[in-house]
Amino acid sequence: MYSAVSFEEQLRPADPKAASGLMAAQLRAQDPKWLLIEDGFTLAREHEIESLFAIANGYVGNRGSLAEGSPLSAPATFVAGIFRQSDTPGAVPELMTLPDWTAVKISMDGQALNIQGGEILEHRRILDLRRGMFWREWRHRDHHGRITRISAFRLASLADRHLLLHSITLTAENYRSLVQFESCMEVPEGTLSVLAPDWKVRSNSARPNVLPLAVRAPGRGTTVAFGVTSQILSETELPGKRIVAIDQRRITERCEIEVEVGSACQLERLISIFSSRESNSPFESAMRHLKQVIPEGMSKAALAHVKKWESRWDTADVEIQGDDFLEQALRFAIYHLISSANPDDGRVSIGARALTGAAYKGHVFWDTEIYMLPFYIFTYPLAARKLLEYRYHTLDAARDKALSYGFRGAMYPWESADTGEEVTPTTVIAPSGEVLKIRNGELEIHITAAVAFAIWQYWQSTGDDEFFVHFGAEIVLECARFWASRLTTEKDQTCHIGHVIGPDEYHDDVDDSAYTNLMAAWTLRRGAETANLLEQRWPQRWQELCRKLHFTREELLRWPSFADRMFTGFNPDTRLFEQFRGYYAKEHVELADYEPRTAAMDVILGHERIQHTDIVKQADVVLATYLLQDEVSPDVCAANFRYYEPRTGHGSSLSPSIHALVAARIGENRLAHNYLRQASEIDLGNNMGNAAGGVHAAALGGLWQAVVFGFAGFRSRKDAVSFAPNLLPHWKRLSFPLEWRGTRLRVSVEPEAITITLGNPAVVRLQVEGEAAYHAQGPGQYISERTAGGWKAWRQLSR
Amino acid sequence: MTATLAKENAPIASAHSSASVENILLILDGEPPSKAAIPVACKLAETYAATLHVTYVGERRLEAREIACNLGFSTEQRHGAVFDDVSGDALGRVSKMTAQLSRPLIVMSTQTGRPAADKDRFASITESVVATRPERMVLLTPDPSPQPWVLSRILLAHDGTPTSTPATCPAAELAQLSGAEVIALHVAARGHERPREPGSLQAPRYLDQPQHEWPAWAEEFMNRVLASGASPTAIQFQLAVTSGRPGSEIAELARERLVNLVVMAWHGHWDHQTCATRVVIQASGCPVLLVYSAEN
Structure with a gap:
């Protein structure tokens, strides 16, 4: 055992080619369409930049902070599922910020290199979307006239999710100096550290020592262990030195080397991270892991990561010929979505800001199921399945919540963390001084329908019976049971759901929210359908569930009946759904009168006042008509869009993408374009400041949906895939891959034709707007061409 | 919050321009609306431990002693204050003082100088001084019932x-x-x-x-x-x-x-x-x- 140890080790001269070789072109994307670039340095934007340039692999995420720090740097590392819980009354669990492994201060002869001192000759941060790497290029003249060039990258390996790499290459352009790289990883204040068992310094080792550090999540007890090692390489083959001080709470490493005029040296850092969630001995796992990686070198690990990213892009990239901005915005969205999911862990889901920031405390909302999940279903079904398994593993907590409110079945929490319990804060003080009571945890119950909806969508689109039978069906049944217990039946036998908050959160505690009731009715029907399916196709499982959940035939028969009698506020004359009972009586506010505005409408009018108006926060009825597209006719969808769109204030980042999607489907091209642009700027607009606490993961998923489901008009039907494209006039081609029931499709939409390439030897029924389905046999290529009034039937182009 | x-x-x-103020430059024309700036300037001089400079820009010619004694300064307020040269045009003197003094802060009433015909405009000297875009200045609208x-x-x-x-x-x-x-x-x-x-x-x-x-x-x-x-x-x-x-x-x-x-x-x-x-x-x-x- 150790308490505090200091030691020094000579780093053996490394092959000088290794340094330059690592920085070779194979690690650098050159195509600017794949690069998000931030030139210069604006201190005030640091938090935004850190979020946008975050790296992650679904297991671990890290913000793109400056290695040497700045007055506004907020470096943070998060591991999915690692939450801390303060013992302050009313506190809710929050995603834990772990020790920062990226901090490296550089000095030359003891003079620190500092971006705010001296002169920045060049400074550029680059997110290589294609390769999942964060690069920094910096050329700086210090007060002594020394010009230093830095080229650095960081990555969270997609090939080996426990591995983090950090490389800094320094070129002393016009001076010779002793260069020092000093890094300090420490356990945050208020957090317990954990002593590594059996760790000791190995002297005379051929390789640098691997150093241990671990923390214990307050209130949870989860241990997260790091293994850290550093190596220094030099073009001049001079050996470097590593001076280490380590105790239970921090690791301080100083790597130093003499650098000649015009020559370069490179610091390589490898970090391994394991938690007690997936390892019984996270220390040993981290140390053993690094010992396996080190002999193979950083290059190999980095290349494996790059290869993995390439393969993920093969199944996910969206190309938009004719609109470089939107294409890049899509790639930015997809990059963060790929970074957020872990196909190896079914006990975590994606928080509102994924692993890119501390805002929203890592809490999981309906965002995952309604906005993000479709991307995974059609590009990475395994990741989609794992996200849904999270809802299975938290099903008991949802059952407990239902019971605590006097209901049956599963009532999913509006916000959840690691345990699946409700973790929505109950109050907040707005900067106006107004104390807002937060009732979403109690009233925003439509999330329960969202979970069931997502399971059904996943199952229908993937054909993953194994998941449905063993996980999904039980959830759908329990969600249906919840709605059956939550609704009330009035004397006229109509069913109602009172006291809820719909997606339009400007109006809380409303009765008969159309969105909620429609989704509840849908869930009740799917619940009944699930019971029938299980009974017929998987009777053994059905028997198991009947024994466990005590279903009776009477109960199951009531569900479709409730659904049929559900009050939806639909008026067949106007073809409109009233958003909730009494909505039409609200004071009409002409939103155009408030434009241009820089703030949300509830900020302008105040929380109290806005409830009395007809201003809708975000897609609500409009969202329902899209999600329930198999049950709502296109003219009803269009009528509701045209009614509610002018009344929607888009006070939520979830709103623009759905409006773009529906507008594209109903041919409102100008609106579709505007909303798509708005959706793409939620994080990328450089004067919004929205992204400081992390990227808006749901908005990014919504952007993908807007393009694929809206502009390409893709629909996954019960037995076919269909398309009804409506490209923007300046788009020459929109192409993207899809995976549907195990078959890979490559979709290419041009103004005059849709081409589908089937990758595997499977039969897929293809449909295009207004045409009968066509049995396409893969592999092969099929085309449908536009006619004056629609589309021609599909024909085969090639095999 | x-x-x-x-x-x-x-x-x-x-x-x-965040360093401490070393000199307060109070601009007065001798009329009551202008004199509303006196307590503010004195208090700021005390707060910053700065030297109070009084620049008279009125139309009547006054000697320094007259400015000190007749414009409403109390004995306490006069203590440590510097009453500046009164020769030359008003704006020129203000500019000169601003340039000469280390870390100055101008303090003046919006009603210093000839009143403007347009009610949305301030008096002539105030408008002229503002137009020079001093680094820091305190402006105040005279209160009909001033409080300490x-x-x-x-x-x-x-x-x-x-x-x-x-x-x-x-x-x-x-x-x-x-x-x-x-x-x-x-x-x-x-x-x-x-x-x-x-x-x-x-x-x-x-x-x-x-x-x-x-x-x-x-x-x-x-x-x-x-x-x-x-x-x-x-x-x-x-x-x-x-x-x-x-x-x-x-x-x-x-x-x-x-x-x-x-x-x-x-x-x-x-x-x-x-x-x-x-x-x-x-x-x-x-x-x-x-x-x-x-x-x-």
Whole structure:
């Protein structure tokens, strides 16, 4: 055992080619369409930049902070599922910020290199979307006239999710100096550290020592262990030195080397991270892991990561010929979505800001199921399945919540963390001084329908019976049971759901929210359908569930009946759904009168006042008509869009993408374009400041949906895939891959034709707007061409 | 909602005009509306431990002794004050003094000089001095029933742009020197486009979940407000957000919260009749410290 140890080790001269070789072109994307670039340095934007340039692999995420720090740097590392819980009354669990492994201060002869001192000759941060790497290029003249060039990258390996790499290459352009790289990883204040068992310094080792550090999540007890090692390489083959001080709470490493005029040296850092969630001995796992990686070198690990990213892009990239901005915005969205999911862990889901920031405390909302999940279903079904398994593993907590409110079945929490319990804060003080009571945890119950909806969508689109039978069906049944217990039946036998908050959160505690009731009715029907399916196709499982959940035939028969009698506020004359009972009586506010505005409408009018108006926060009825597209006719969808769109204030980042999607489907091209642009700027607009606490993961998923489901008009039907494209006039081609029931499709939409390439030897029924389905046999290529009034039937182009 | 200045975000030195004031330049024309600036200038001189310079710009020719004795200064107020040379044109003398004095702060009433015909304009000397865009100046509208001026509450008006941040340091510095509290006010503007200046942070356009968004936004706003400006110690900033027209909202909050001094960055816009800065000066009911900051 150790308490505090200091030691020094000579780093053996490394092959000088290794340094330059690592920085070779194979690690650098050159195509600017794949690069998000931030030139210069604006201190005030640091938090935004850190979020946008975050790296992650679904297991671990890290913000793109400056290695040497700045007055506004907020470096943070998060591991999915690692939450801390303060013992302050009313506190809710929050995603834990772990020790920062990226901090490296550089000095030359003891003079620190500092971006705010001296002169920045060049400074550029680059997110290589294609390769999942964060690069920094910096050329700086210090007060002594020394010009230093830095080229650095960081990555969270997609090939080996426990591995983090950090490389800094320094070129002393016009001076010779002793260069020092000093890094300090420490356990945050208020957090317990954990002593590594059996760790000791190995002297005379051929390789640098691997150093241990671990923390214990307050209130949870989860241990997260790091293994850290550093190596220094030099073009001049001079050996470097590593001076280490380590105790239970921090690791301080100083790597130093003499650098000649015009020559370069490179610091390589490898970090391994394991938690007690997936390892019984996270220390040993981290140390053993690094010992396996080190002999193979950083290059190999980095290349494996790059290869993995390439393969993920093969199944996910969206190309938009004719609109470089939107294409890049899509790639930015997809990059963060790929970074957020872990196909190896079914006990975590994606928080509102994924692993890119501390805002929203890592809490999981309906965002995952309604906005993000479709991307995974059609590009990475395994990741989609794992996200849904999270809802299975938290099903008991949802059952407990239902019971605590006097209901049956599963009532999913509006916000959840690691345990699946409700973790929505109950109050907040707005900067106006107004104390807002937060009732979403109690009233925003439509999330329960969202979970069931997502399971059904996943199952229908993937054909993953194994998941449905063993996980999904039980959830759908329990969600249906919840709605059956939550609704009330009035004397006229109509069913109602009172006291809820719909997606339009400007109006809380409303009765008969159309969105909620429609989704509840849908869930009740799917619940009944699930019971029938299980009974017929998987009777053994059905028997198991009947024994466990005590279903009776009477109960199951009531569900479709409730659904049929559900009050939806639909008026067949106007073809409109009233958003909730009494909505039409609200004071009409002409939103155009408030434009241009820089703030949300509830900020302008105040929380109290806005409830009395007809201003809708975000897609609500409009969202329902899209999600329930198999049950709502296109003219009803269009009528509701045209009614509610002018009344929607888009006070939520979830709103623009759905409006773009529906507008594209109903041919409102100008609106579709505007909303798509708005959706793409939620994080990328450089004067919004929205992204400081992390990227808006749901908005990014919504952007993908807007393009694929809206502009390409893709629909996954019960037995076919269909398309009804409506490209923007300046788009020459929109192409993207899809995976549907195990078959890979490559979709290419041009103004005059849709081409589908089937990758595997499977039969897929293809449909295009207004045409009968066509049995396409893969592999092969099929085309449908536009006619004056629609589309021609599909024909085969090639095999 | 309050945000505390984090120590690591509190650089002591700043390259901008945030250093202490060493000289207060009080401009008087001898008329009662102009003399309303005397207690404010004296109090600020005391607060900053600065030298009070009195520059007389009235039409009547007065000797220094007459200025000292006849313009309403008490014996205490006269102590340590310098009554400047009265030769030459008024604006020239002000310019000369501003250039000569180290770290000056101009203090004057809006009604110094010949009254303007247009009620939205200030008196002639005030308008002329403002037109020179001094780095820092305090303007105040004469109060018909003046009260003794104390400094216990400061309102820092901030539009979320980095070029407004230079006002942070003077506000924090005065708060530290006087023990005053600081309210940082952001007005969610209507009828304005989002500023194009990089690093700007406005009231949130998307407020997905207020229970998370407001604390995060408030922290980010205060981080930005504080990080770029120097502040000597951990001053408690209370954050407030209102919506509407910035000038009138700032003035209204200043009156409601009995603010003694509004501090705001000023980008040199002055001519427009609806200029927010003019509205604040005219309607806030307290002196306004303008910190000149060129637009980005």
